[in-house]
Amino acid sequence: MVEQHVQHANGVVGQVDGQVVPRYAGLTTFARLPRLQDVGPHDVAVVGVPFDSGVTYRPGARFGPSAIREASRLLRPYNPALDVLPFQDAQVVDAGDIACNPFDIPQALDQIQAGVAALVGEGKPFVILGGDHTVALPSLRAVREAHGPVALVHFDAHLDTWDTYFGAPCTHGTPFRRASEEGLVVKGRSAHVGIRGSLYDRRDLLDDEELGFTVVHCRDIERLGADGVVDRVLERVGDARVYVSIDIDVLDPAFAPATGTPEAGGMTSRELLAVLRGMRALPIVGAGVGEVSPAYDHAQITAIAAANVAYELVTIMADGARS
Amino acid sequence: MVEQHVQHANGVVGQVDGQVVPRYAGLTTFARLPRLQDVGPHDVAVVGVPFDSGVTYRPGARFGPSAIREASRLLRPYNPALDVLPFQDAQVVDAGDIACNPFDIPQALDQIQAGVAALVGEGKPFVILGGDHTVALPSLRAVREAHGPVALVHFDAHLDTWDTYFGAPCTHGTPFRRASEEGLVVKGRSAHVGIRGSLYDRRDLLDDEELGFTVVHCRDIERLGADGVVDRVLERVGDARVYVSIDIDVLDPAFAPATGTPEAGGMTSRELLAVLRGMRALPIVGAGVGEVSPAYDHAQITAIAAANVAYELVTIMADGARS
Amino acid sequence: MVEQHVQHANGVVGQVDGQVVPRYAGLTTFARLPRLQDVGPHDVAVVGVPFDSGVTYRPGARFGPSAIREASRLLRPYNPALDVLPFQDAQVVDAGDIACNPFDIPQALDQIQAGVAALVGEGKPFVILGGDHTVALPSLRAVREAHGPVALVHFDAHLDTWDTYFGAPCTHGTPFRRASEEGLVVKGRSAHVGIRGSLYDRRDLLDDEELGFTVVHCRDIERLGADGVVDRVLERVGDARVYVSIDIDVLDPAFAPATGTPEAGGMTSRELLAVLRGMRALPIVGAGVGEVSPAYDHAQITAIAAANVAYELVTIMADGARS
Amino acid sequence: MVEQHVQHANGVVGQVDGQVVPRYAGLTTFARLPRLQDVGPHDVAVVGVPFDSGVTYRPGARFGPSAIREASRLLRPYNPALDVLPFQDAQVVDAGDIACNPFDIPQALDQIQAGVAALVGEGKPFVILGGDHTVALPSLRAVREAHGPVALVHFDAHLDTWDTYFGAPCTHGTPFRRASEEGLVVKGRSAHVGIRGSLYDRRDLLDDEELGFTVVHCRDIERLGADGVVDRVLERVGDARVYVSIDIDVLDPAFAPATGTPEAGGMTSRELLAVLRGMRALPIVGAGVGEVSPAYDHAQITAIAAANVAYELVTIMADGARS
């Protein structure tokens, strides 16, 4: 009953050994990796933020970290698309969940920021398993402390640069307006990818541009293809440090039914994974994938997509940590 | 496409006529009744409170009113168990939903109280379709304004008399502690029915008793039967005015899977309906049924149970309005 | 509890204000628009036809209008892909459901035709939320009365030009054979898009051609792309008035699982939305989207797709109404 | 790949041998019994009637026979509660499905009657797997031909003695009014068991009584228990030949979620099975179980209940055939 993690020659503690413990067995950490407290210093951390009090439609993303972890049991140690052994090349850990107050958004933001800051330390990369997209704001605040402003690459059906909703300044529809106002992101180097669906007003797009973002509309991905999207992103980001924030609703409801505000006409998971892989050379200092609301999931479709998205991000970070 | 409600000889506007418009057709009001604004003065109002920001585990009850209304399409005009024609004997209306802020619990409480107060007026009875159980507090506040303190008959797996949760005084676990403290309920005349499951501490039960409640434990219903429960309730309530608050999780998860904090070993829907019918002689001035979280519902099991619960309550109120 | 629709300066009554009433709250009209009877003259009507007695396999589309409306709560007032504010530029209304007899197809056809005719009047555009595809026939009959024969652009996995099924001339497999025979559609200007799956015989395709239709097979969309499909449609239609009939099974079961006769290998929702937007310049006088059978839907995947399809159609009609 | 049915010493062909072919394997006949055409004369027939064009709310019972058969794979050859080996004591067969027209109720009634008559012949007992409850009427017509009028024991949430619905005389809400009018059932010897839920009018119950039925209300079963219900049924039926018609909605939605018109507060499957076993001494000449709409079923809850109900009926018939 002792967990039997692979011990690599370089001192890294890897996944629970799939040849000893079946992948459906054992406690559920991300990718069956060791817990933060069970190893020495880590290189890359995966951390859950079970918070959904900022959601405007379907709630439930509080159960997202648990569902993504459960779906991540299927992940193996070698990423052939990037030719990287992420759990061997770097010490990747599951840092558990950041506990935050479901009844007090401002307090929760502080708790999340503190939790992320503790992981980042002097600048270690991390991947957040959300949680609704409100969590991107405190995460970016923590990142700014360590790295200064970053280029944001934001995959989402929605801009998330609305101002307030029912008077609340910090919800899952507003993090990137706040981030721009607070100087957390580099204006002119940040982009939204996969935007689609109806908006409240023409001003939504104009405001967004003024806040420093550009948009790769989902309807253009039909023609651009994943390669074209990568080109657009790389050009936009330039040489800035990058934060990648992924709302799983960037995928079509067919690929991600279990999310808070689904929009028809989205990306395929194959496209999203390809775009992420195309960003492998970027200095990604932090990332998050969220808005998985498992009560709406069937056969783990959404959670599996999210787990694989997290895996690509971790791979890039682990590869960067090795360099 | 004009809705064709039955026009009764006594001036009452009834349901959309099921012999003209199939029950699966037409816009979704409770029991296909007219909207508040489409008729003159009403006798009994059904109103939704789509609020779930006070929930501590599975959210989603914000979609409860919509789901209960959809399930209420099956309700017909004659209640044979009580021998009442509720939609003919009284003007029952669907008052729509009370809009309330999902990001600010205190403001939401005020909005709900105001909304209920507007319906109650000088003392008209009403049934709330919740929403999480937080909504019972502002509802009781509005009732007190019209009626003074009332006897509470509370069907639930949980006491809902905890103090705070994450520092928040008003959540779905605390409404009846607040109600007791504020003098909204008559101590010694109020009861919880169906209580079961694990608690935080022995003090939970002691505190509850000090707050003025008694408990009919669900494990005792196995022996008491519905008749025995009715006896206990009637004895407790005496001649006080009554508020009935039903958390659908009083039913076993088999009968109400779609709820926020399910507990095994609950009541059957047949028992619950029987107990409610046994309370027909009581002066019920207000009631609510909630904690239906439709994302967890299958084949509308939970919503149908809730719709029938509401129907019994409306029937008793309509019968009382006629008297 | 009064519904708070946005009142535009041009006199148009828009959606319930999403900044006042959360989108999950309030009674369920399409896109939270006003009911027909609650405003003055309308420009574009959305109307449900909850009828599925013509279905040959999975029934349940009688619940389709209700499910599409519920999914349409997510629609906002600005359509950025077409740069139109449909609910401000025109008075769009929800006309409720057309009541029709589930046990008598001929009578139901008459009821549907009369219901649509009442909406169309002198030629107002409308979008039907089905219902099975049988409803296209009475709809086209009503359209012919106002507009004469129209070019049909028909998105579907199936031709729907079969002759009879179990002796019945009017089912969901036959509307367009009847329409061609009755002169409701312009031969040589009508097209099916998305056709795939097995047929009964080689004659099915030959008959269809003789009835005046051409086919864009779904397998060719793999190469044509959405742009290529648009070119084919525009060329075919020419300058005729257009009726757009969409069986949601034109989408792959991944994008529309909840339908009566699903076929593998279909369109994506991104492709379908792109093709519809490409038709924006056409004079679309009527449209329908149907065959949503909610009992088979998970997380509203199908209903959300259908609601967005309806939104694009309404947008084009509203834009045309403004011109 | 040849099916390997057990060949009993008495010449009876039993189930596919569960020790040779796993129960999840092989083609799906009821209880893995032989098809009618694969054996000689039969004693008891199970036959599907995939018809749901008479349904007033949720359709889908056309898939009921297939779902019940799939769930019946779990049935084994010995019924310990009745101490009978039904598939050894009698030749029980699966007679397949009666094909009937989904678009023409009168023709379908004739097809069903003819199909049942062919099975009954000189008086062989049979169990119908429905299908909506409309099918009870043609079944009773066929039974009358062979046996004369019979006592009806009808398990249902609903009386099914309404007159017409949308002008149609034969739907799933009317079979027993028609049966009474046509003299198919013995007045004064017939009963409804499990009735509950709202009705259209007080007259519904009065009419029902005039048609010759008595009612065991579901709310009374709480006190009567299964034994009390058996007493009531046996007393009512007397020594008449019996037809047992079971609408699966007699069970609570917890036990039978997948049905067309669910009503809260129903029987448990344990109660229903006990009542049926209590009727073992009755001369049951025909029976049916239906209204299983599998699109609403989860984990086969409803279909398993229906399969077990059919198994008890077959057991009683097989036991009677042996005597």
Place this chain on the structure above:
Amino acid sequence: MVEQHVQHANGVVGQVDGQVVPRYAGLTTFARLPRLQDVGPHDVAVVGVPFDSGVTYRPGARFGPSAIREASRLLRPYNPALDVLPFQDAQVVDAGDIACNPFDIPQALDQIQAGVAALVGEGKPFVILGGDHTVALPSLRAVREAHGPVALVHFDAHLDTWDTYFGAPCTHGTPFRRASEEGLVVKGRSAHVGIRGSLYDRRDLLDDEELGFTVVHCRDIERLGADGVVDRVLERVGDARVYVSIDIDVLDPAFAPATGTPEAGGMTSRELLAVLRGMRALPIVGAGVGEVSPAYDHAQITAIAAANVAYELVTIMADGARS
């Protein structure tokens, strides 16, 4: 992100504090208890056995331990029905899962026996989260080593005393025949509770009796009530040490849809919990609850029932450990 377990004054480490970390947050151990390796000596262990290679119908119980743990997040520290604080009165731990070979039943049996033996040591009580019922055999073997033969109280729809299935001596249908043959259970002191459904032959019951068991048939529980069942069990067991083995299919499919071989007409969860509580005075040395196949679960109905069953067992063990 450090887990914050409650530290009791008596040195016991309790659950993660629900006032600090929301119950939906944090890694998923049973009842949010500490892991075996994170505390000192334990009093009661909960351990998963994710094994389902012995199942004859629906597989999937390999995911059972994970699902039961997820459902156990709702458990709180005080059990009011037994007036015990199980996680304070004793050191209860989650010992993780016993890894076992899915492709080699004999090897898996050895692995399970060794895993349980390591937990039991000199005689510590434990609760297994299964896993299919095959796991009861190696568990009983380990128990015999520490305690000698025990009285078995077995809750199940099935006897599980069949001989072989497809030639395999150890499957989920055979553990208690093997256990009787091997002298693991005390003949004459062991009982099955909740037995129902069809059998292969009359001999099944006779064999079972010869193996030393008695049967409380589920159909008799209708009359016995939970109290009557308790009387029968206590009388049977006498003063022997007890092993409690619970196949969740002892519950009706309404209460436990997600199981391998469901049978209609089962116990309610309220009855099962009551019977277990009635056994509180017995010296229960080991127990298991299994056959939860989560792919068939909806809204965690089955997993919640299983988690509560395990909670009662742990409570009794913790109470006994204190004594």
Place this chain on the structure above:
Amino acid sequence: MVEQHVQHANGVVGQVDGQVVPRYAGLTTFARLPRLQDVGPHDVAVVGVPFDSGVTYRPGARFGPSAIREASRLLRPYNPALDVLPFQDAQVVDAGDIACNPFDIPQALDQIQAGVAALVGEGKPFVILGGDHTVALPSLRAVREAHGPVALVHFDAHLDTWDTYFGAPCTHGTPFRRASEEGLVVKGRSAHVGIRGSLYDRRDLLDDEELGFTVVHCRDIERLGADGVVDRVLERVGDARVYVSIDIDVLDPAFAPATGTPEAGGMTSRELLAVLRGMRALPIVGAGVGEVSPAYDHAQITAIAAANVAYELVTIMADGARS
């Protein structure tokens, strides 16, 4: 109730006539074709292999054949994409299921091989409905007996050329390593299509190449398109006889949620069908489609895809049989 198969002029017995028996009616053979034993010599056989004891993650494919057959009710006699009438041009039959031991993999392999060999005889083509991918090995063994080594075209997310898992040499992860070792496939003429997801090590790909396979990675299909994949396959295969083995997980979880080891980023069903059609000129001597685990299926998405895949394969075989 007699099944009414179409009798073609060429003596072939076709499907049950869809104009006489509705497609949802009648016993469930593949595509409503006759059973093997009900016709004379066959040309093409479809056979189920309900076996899933070799699965490493989600089990349940034992129910796959039944689910695929149920979904195949929708298949009609004419395949327009290939312009073939498969059920008229050749005698296609449903050969039922091959019974095999769930508890003994080696015995099951022998049973499957024998079952397939009996169908193949002197070389008749066949399509297996799986079952997990373990079944490909005995199938290839049977094919080698009749045809010698074949070119394998393998559609899958996974290579299935791992060596052992928990010591077992024959599981669903290893069939093609064994096949290569045993000389069942032609090295240098075999290919995997659709490979994606994480691996255990870099060696996985190297080993695979040494075993004689080449890989069309799924990430390349984004650029290659279906036509490009066809080119790669045709070039690789050359003029060898071909065995096509399809793990339904080659499709993205959106298109095939119900499978044992899902991987994000897969093929669409439109692509897969197009590639299969592009292989129509190849001499396909045997094929299989499997890994459909219905407990995870929603609205039959996966089973419908699998049924259509089988239909294309049968069409090609029937077309070849005619030549």
